[in-house]
Amino acid sequence: MGRGRVQLRRIENNISRQVTFSKRRSGLLKKAHEISVLCDVEVALIVFSNKGKLFEYSSDSSMERILERYEQKLYAERQLTPSNSESQGNLSLECSKLTSTVEALQRNLRQFQGEELDSLNLRDLQLLEQQIGNSLKRIRTKKNKLMHESISLLQKRERKLQDQNNMLAKKLKEKEQTSTEHELQNLASSSSVQPPATIHFPSLTIRGRNKEAQLNLNLVPTL
Template sequence: MGRGRVQLRRIENNNSRQVTFSKRRSGLLKKAHEISVLCDAEVALIVFSNKGKLFEYSSDSSMERILERYERKLYAEKQLASTGSESQANMSLECSKLTSTVEALRRNLRQFQGEELDALSLRDLQLLEQQIGNSLKRIRTRKNKLMHESISLLQKRERALQDQNNVLAKKLKENEQIPSEHAQQEPQHPAQNSSSSSSVQPPATIQFPSLTIGGSYGAMEGTNKEVQLNLNLNLVPIL
């Protein structure tokens, strides 16, 4: 039969307790050495017997270096824990402050809307009225400024449209004058042709000096007619 399971309790017999301590101590030191070699771990083992005797093992040549590293690690963890607790406390305090601020702002907003005024004194009501008056004054100033800016912009647009309208009207007037000028110039061409043609006259005939001999004779009997004979004798000068 195999060994039974050993109960983990204090051994009452001093001799048995001493033997068990020696065996377990050797096995513990052996396991510490094995884990330091196999896993490349830094191991520091310190054991005090019930009589105060010290037994230690260090994977490094100096036990103090491992202990210093342990102390630094322990101190950093304590600082981190304290910082975390302080940060949490600060966050809780800040959260409560923000909650109070939000509630005060909501109350002020309701009071500006004319609600929850029963808890305010006369002085508080006067201050509230003054704040509302100042707010209205700033609102009116801003509104008037925007209105003036809008009016100025509309006036600029109106002037620009008026200028465009004037330009278009001028172009339209010019376009209307061009056909009328053409219509006035077209009838002048025949007149010019006639005047030019009339200016060209055939050569005048040569007038020579003439001698005219004329006489009047009475009419025949029984008639009231008058016969006039004109004898023209054209004498052509001999050149």
């Protein structure tokens, strides 16, 4: 007898449901990988468990690139087939896409923080490590640039202050020299010079044995 058709309905037993989910999930991921390799197609698979845990598969190294391609395809199709009025269904679809994009970005952010890494394989972890390394290099480069700019600005301020100090010192020295010269000039002008004095000497009479000579001397010494 052939195997009867399995009726699709929710499995009520929690353990059986979890076991079935694990088996079917592994098989689904395997089939997605096989079709991507055999048929050379891009495959993106996203599965959320009933507890909200994410399981995904991407034939490309970046799930976001496939999702962006998907959104561009939908946008191009809507442009080719314009509708008279925007329906509620289109709005719901757009909302769902935006929600998926936000969730993907939030998941990537948590993974960059070292969380929710259980679903990543070795290749994904290596890619994540490379992305974090590149981000750190850019951060260090920006930090070093800002540090050099700050140091250069401080050096310019230091040179400017030094120039101002030199200028003030020069002005102070000139002012001291000018003050000293004024003091010397004031001292010289305040000192009075006495006019030369005239000294009168009395007449002297010199008597000799045979003659008598008289010498009158008027000396005017200069002081």
